[in-house]
Amino acid sequence: MAGQMQYGGQAPNGQPIYILGEGSQRTKGRDAQSNNIMAGKAVANAVRSTLGPIGMDKMLVDSMGDVVITNDGATILKEMDIEHPAAKMIVEVAKTQDDEVGDGTTSATVIAGELLKKAEELLDDGVHPTIIASGYRNAADKAAEYINEIAVDVSPDDTETLKKIASTAITGKGGEEYKDTLAQLSVDAVKAVSEKTESGTSVDTDEIKIEKHAGGSMRDSELINGVVIDKERLHTNMPKKVENAKVLLLSAPIEFQKTEMDAEIKITSPDQMQQFLDQEEKMIKDMVDKIINSGADVVFCQKGIDDMAQHYLQKEGIFALRRVKQSDMDRLAKATGANIVQDVDEISESDLGSAGNVEEKDVSGTKMTYVTDCESQKSVSVILHGGTEHVVDSLEIALNDALRVVGVAVEDGKVVVGGGASEVELAMKLYNYAASLEGREQLAAHKFAEALDIIPQTLAENAGLDAIDKLVELRSQHEKGNKYAGLDVRNGEIVNMWEDDVIEPLRIKTQAINAATEAAVMILRIDDVVATSEKSGGGEEAAMGGGMGGMPMGM
Known part of the structure; x- marks a missing residue:
């Protein structure tokens, strides 16, 4: 019913009243x-x-x-x-x-x-x-x-029943042939992040990070008590492993700050150019010195780290990563107890967290950083292996379902x-x-x-x-x-x-x-559907299910 539509009867003079615009459609009753x-x-x-x-x-x-x-x-x-x-x-x-x-x-x-x-x-x-x-x-x-x-009723400590719940969720999905391994991983992961509360047990499955890797067998998958970050250290001269690490989490860049407005600097001699470069280097050096003075020996930066800053950091034997995701920064903060610092000038020793081990490892040809033996074990990571990308994706869907249902069962304590x-x-x-x-x-x-x-x-x-x-x-x-x-x-x-x-x-x-x-x-x-549109045509018909001979959806 395209065009202007009568919706509400007639005026006393017998003229129809139109209240819907051109191109509107109405289906009722x-x-x-x-x-x-x-x-x-x-x-x-x-x-x-x-x-x-x-x-x-x-x-x-x-x-x-x-x-x-x-x-x-x-x-x-x-x-x-x-x-x-x-x-x-x-x-x-x-x-x-x-x-x-x-x-x-x-x-x-x-x-x-x-x-x-x-x-x-x-x-x-x-x-x-x-x-x-x-x-x-x-x-x-x-x-x-x-x-x-x-x-x-089911107890949060009833591991066997929890594994059966996980197996039920996995059955019929892509990773069914590995359901015993997946079920064990999901139960161990949920138990690691579950917390006792006044009202019972709380499980935050967002604290379980899944890292996917095509290559190897599903049986190579492992649960890491800590945070695994899909990044390698910035410089080959940086230490590969740091024990009893003092961890700094930084959301500000360690690089020369550009002005927010367009600016032009006129340099008329080589000396001025050198002074300009020296000043830029000094600013970078000052930023790195503040990090060194805090006592940090591991730095996770959410933004960029300048090449010059990398040089100074590796000279001091500091392990550094840049462009770390916000979700990983949040997990690191919970695991290490560190505060995420937003300004290099405000770094203090009290902002640092601690981790027993920070190490770069090779996982199926990909270098990753493991942060383990932390104060808080409420963050865990699952390294998921599979033959191809599609296999790993289907395994991830199955594992996610298993993690969620085990978490729900632990929280509610009831099963059917x-x-x-x-x-x-x-x-x-x-x-x-x-x-x-x-x-x-x-x-x-x-x-x-x-x-x-x-x-x-x-x-x-x-x-x-x-x-x-x-x-x-x-x-x-x-x-x-x-x-x-x-x-x-x-x-x-x-x-x-x-x-x-x-x-x-x-x-x-x-x-x-x-x-x-x-x-x-x-x-x-x-009992009444009114679809308004600027134009009349197929768009409204699709929205209203006008041509409902087939399945009313696009795919």
């Missing part, structure tokens, strides 16, 4: 709901085939020709160029899941898409969106209550089983809850329970099994009281997931259900 639901379902379908340990992978090629091969839901949706506004809301579900937990992004997206699909069935039956939204919210609250009942077992148990309890309701909200709660069945159903489909048969088998086991019964997709059997070591943090389930419900409800409550 059932059409708006259908378009939005279709867009949400399309996003869910785009990642659905990747769910589970033997789900398929996606190859994503960007405009520069760079290739990413992954089955991680968050990575897939981040790389895809999605345009439809309602589809973007479903993408936010995956992003929030990734930010909060680090895993379960595909599950959250698939549940959101299925909630929209079930809501569409209710809309077709004449149920009002407000009733559906209310029923969904009540069911989500009950689901959170029920899943807490089936959760199992995977393999669709938790979803089937929740669905059964919600069917009973729905039967206790009166009115049309009962229908919405019942559809919510049906939507949770999409997880075991999709797991079965992606494993090449009969989804209906496996769902019936699962329900039968749960009705007998086997609340840990889930689908082993490798051999197609229903097994005890706890004994099969398929364990996930509780927050994966609660966050996925909450985020999916909120997104579905938000989309359902939209």
